[in-house]
Amino acid sequence: MRNDVTRVIDAEAVAAIVSKVGLDHLYDMAIDRLMAVMTDSVQGLVELRERDGFVLTTPHRGLVEWMPALRHGSTVAVKMVSYHPHNPAKYLQPTILSTLYGFDAASGHLRAIVDATFATAIRTGAASAIASRLLADPSSSVLGLVGCGAQAVTQLHALDRVFDFDRVLVSDVETEAENGFAARARGAGARVEVVSLRELEDRADLICTATSVAVGEGPVLADAAAGHVNAVGSDMPGKIELPISLLRKRVVCPDHRGQASREGECQQLVDGEIGPSVLDMIARPELAAGLRDRPTVYDSTGLAVQDLAMIELFEELASECGVGVDIAIESNSGDPRDPYAFLAGSQV
Amino acid sequence: MRNDVTRVIDAEAVAAIVSKVGLDHLYDMAIDRLMAVMTDSVQGLVELRERDGFVLTTPHRGLVEWMPALRHGSTVAVKMVSYHPHNPAKYLQPTILSTLYGFDAASGHLRAIVDATFATAIRTGAASAIASRLLADPSSSVLGLVGCGAQAVTQLHALDRVFDFDRVLVSDVETEAENGFAARARGAGARVEVVSLRELEDRADLICTATSVAVGEGPVLADAAAGHVNAVGSDMPGKIELPISLLRKRVVCPDHRGQASREGECQQLVDGEIGPSVLDMIARPELAAGLRDRPTVYDSTGLAVQDLAMIELFEELASECGVGVDIAIESNSGDPRDPYAFLAGSQV
Numbered sequence: 001m002r003n004d005v006t007r008v009i010d011a012e013a014v015a016a017i018v019s020k021v022g023l024d025h026l027y028d029m030a031i032d033r034l035m036a037v038m039t040d041s042v043q044g045l046v047e048l049r050e051r052d053g054f055v056l057t058t059p060h061r062g063l064v065e066w067m068p069a070l071r072h073g074s075t076v077a078v079k080m081v082s083y084h085p086h087n088p089a090k091y092l093q094p095t096i097l098s099t100l101y102g103f104d105a106a107s108g109h110l111r112a113i114v115d116a117t118f119a120t121a122i123r124t125g126a127a128s129a130i131a132s133r134l135l136a137d138p139s140s141s142v143l144g145l146v147g148c149g150a151q152a153v154t155q156l157h158a159l160d161r162v163f164d165f166d167r168v169l170v171s172d173v174e175t176e177a178e179n180g181f182a183a184r185a186r187g188a189g190a191r192v193e194v195v196s197l198r199e200l201e202d203r204a205d206l207i208c209t210a211t212s213v214a215v216g217e218g219p220v221l222a223d224a225a226a227g228h229v230n231a232v233g234s235d236m237p238g239k240i241e242l243p244i245s246l247l248r249k250r251v252v253c254p255d256h257r258g259q260a261s262r263e264g265e266c267q268q269l270v271d272g273e274i275g276p277s278v279l280d281m282i283a284r285p286e287l288a289a290g291l292r293d294r295p296t297v298y299d300s301t302g303l304a305v306q307d308l309a310m311i312e313l314f315e316e317l318a319s320e321c322g323v324g325v326d327i328a329i330e331s332n333s334g335d336p337r338d339p340y341a342f343l344a345g346s347q348v
Numbered sequence: 349m350r351n352d353v354t355r356v357i358d359a360e361a362v363a364a365i366v367s368k369v370g371l372d373h374l375y376d377m378a379i380d381r382l383m384a385v386m387t388d389s390v391q392g393l394v395e396l397r398e399r400d401g402f403v404l405t406t407p408h409r410g411l412v413e414w415m416p417a418l419r420h421g422s423t424v425a426v427k428m429v430s431y432h433p434h435n436p437a438k439y440l441q442p443t444i445l446s447t448l449y450g451f452d453a454a455s456g457h458l459r460a461i462v463d464a465t466f467a468t469a470i471r472t473g474a475a476s477a478i479a480s481r482l483l484a485d486p487s488s489s490v491l492g493l494v495g496c497g498a499q500a501v502t503q504l505h506a507l508d509r510v511f512d513f514d515r516v517l518v519s520d521v522e523t524e525a526e527n528g529f530a531a532r533a534r535g536a537g538a539r540v541e542v543v544s545l546r547e548l549e550d551r552a553d554l555i556c557t558a559t560s561v562a563v564g565e566g567p568v569l570a571d572a573a574a575g576h577v578n579a580v581g582s583d584m585p586g587k588i589e590l591p592i593s594l595l596r597k598r599v600v601c602p603d604h605r606g607q608a609s610r611e612g613e614c615q616q617l618v619d620g621e622i623g624p625s626v627l628d629m630i631a632r633p634e635l636a637a638g639l640r641d642r643p644t645v646y647d648s649t650g651l652a653v654q655d656l657a658m659i660e661l662f663e664e665l666a667s668e669c670g671v672g673v674d675i676a677i678e679s680n681s682g683d684p685r686d687p688y689a690f691l692a693g694s695q696v
Contacts, residue, residue: 070404107435330358
């Protein structure tokens with residue numbers, strides 16, 4: 001590995017990787033890598049800092065956050081992720097934009113930058129697939145998706161790798177989003193059925209909520225017959241998708257207790273009301289086994305170690321596929337004691 | 349400003365900017381911008397998060413840290429900075445490597461990436477110049493530099509913009525570093541004199557310490573006759589450059605109380621022993637005026653808002669000079685609801 005250049009794995013390189021590897025296989029790899037890195041986390045091989053960030057109020061309401069993780073002896077990964085719900089309408093940009101940065105733990109050198117909007121979407125889907133495999137009825141056959149945006153597509157795709165759904169019920173506050181969903185679901189589109197929210201709550205046996213509901217305007221769900229619910233959209237203080245009445249009837253399992261209590265559905269609960277985290281269940285599988293027959297919620301906020309796993313995966317795949325652009329971003333003069341050595345021929 | 353590309357201001361672009369603007373003028377601008385952003389901070393126009401990071405122990409001892417700041421309505425800046433004292437010997441890399449990332453507050457779009465090793469070095473010099481202008485005798489004529497690495501060069505250069513030194517005394521534990529310093533100091537080299545640490549302590553009337561002394565091996569200074577000392581090198585838990593006896597005889601002014609208490613010389617002090625911060629003095633100039641005749645220490649740890657000012661400056665200068673490379677790092681498909689739209693022609 002050269003330590004004088006940074007590999008930029010831009011959107012074009014990510015597209016080339018997907019084209020080579022195939023989406024289905026990429027989801028399978030993401031699920032495997034997330035499972036592995038969460039096991040590494042339990043064993044202390046990786047560590048994370050809780051997500052922190054700025055809540056923006058001007059010119060629009062939004063978030064810019066950082067998610068740092070470390071694989072000891074190898075990589076410091078920092079994911080930057082922003083949430084700007086007005087982006088689609090105002091700037092024709094995705095609500096969630098994200099980039100991942102990988103630094104060599106040995107020298108601090110910036111080894112890679114990866115466009116992470118896509119990587120974040122598939123890892124968020126993969127995380128729900130892992131939680132659902134732990135907590136939901138394996139024979140769940142009707143998936144309900146509340147919110148028909150980009151995250152719903154990746155939730156469906158990831159869960160489809162693990163479950164065998166006959167039907168995919170979808171509902172959104174915007175008719176246009178509902179009607180376009182089947183096309184965005186690609187191969188899964190034939191199973192998609194647009195229904196009312198009430199019908200979705202009644203018929204689905206596994207639900208994912210992934211909405212841009214505004215702070216103070218939730219919850220989006222009234223109740224649910226489903227045995228398991230993945231609550232994916234809550235990611236900022238004050239934003240909730242599930243009603244407290246539903247949470248109180250279920251065992252609520254967050255990915256990260258601290259983050260979920262600050263930004264997720266667990267904002268509505270006190271400590272004693274929160275169930276074991278997914279990391280707890282990976283450390284002690286009997287915890288999950290005991291929950292299989294009880295109604296559950298997975299409160300997903302996203303873990304920095306999951307993003308670490310994704311930059312590791314994309315760095316490997318970019319090398320294998322020979323894609324990405326190498327740029328000498330960091331000055332690396334011959335004389336580390338001379339701050340001006342990189343100026344070379346200029347007039348210093 | 350296009351919102352579909354990221355401007356990469358790499359080492360080559362930074363060199364082109366310096367060549368066009370001139371180093372002296374760049375230091376003057378850095379001093380002005382830092383003063384302005386610290387005033388903005390006092391007025392609430394910008395805010396920062398305290399530096400946080402990972403302390404690395406394998407394969408070598410080092411640090412990788414992040415420093416986020418926000419200019420409301422405009423820019424989120426995150427500086428990544430690593431400290432790896434073995435880099436010069438092991439990898440021919442600088443001890444400090446750094447990159448700066450600028451995100452559009454309106455959309456979260458990654459607007460710019462700047463090689464920040466140089467920007468960090470000159471802003472650290474500029475910060476000492478500002479603190480010294482507030483606290484040191486304006487007629488100080490003998491500068492003492494303890495540590496002859498890259499940071500010493502930029503301390504000298506920045507202070508030279510504000511003071512009129514006759515003599516620059518330098519001392520390092522490595523003879524090679526001492527002997528090469530005059531050449532690295534460029535135009536200031538003729539005034540450089542290599543002396544023993546003891547002689548420097550006696551003769552200098554303004555001192556900067558900027559060493560890579562290891563955790564547990566400090567302090568590097570025994571005492572100092574100088575009216576003012578800039579303690580620049582302490583930047584990790586356990587690392588100190590000044591003895592507690594010296595600190596107790598002086599008013600110790602940190603750039604940031606929280607950071608300095610965790611990573612700077614203020615680690616050695618309890619709250620009541622710490623003087624006003626530079627931000628306090630900018631908010632209330634009478635605080636600095638009252639300290640002019642007393643022996644002082646500036647405990648420099650580096651402020652994220654200073655780095656915000658530097659990315660703003662380098663983005664402006666890159667535009668003016670027409671340098672940098674625009675790359676479409678982030679996927680920005682036509683359909684924000686479709687996570688696969690950027691894959692375009694591939695087989696999804």
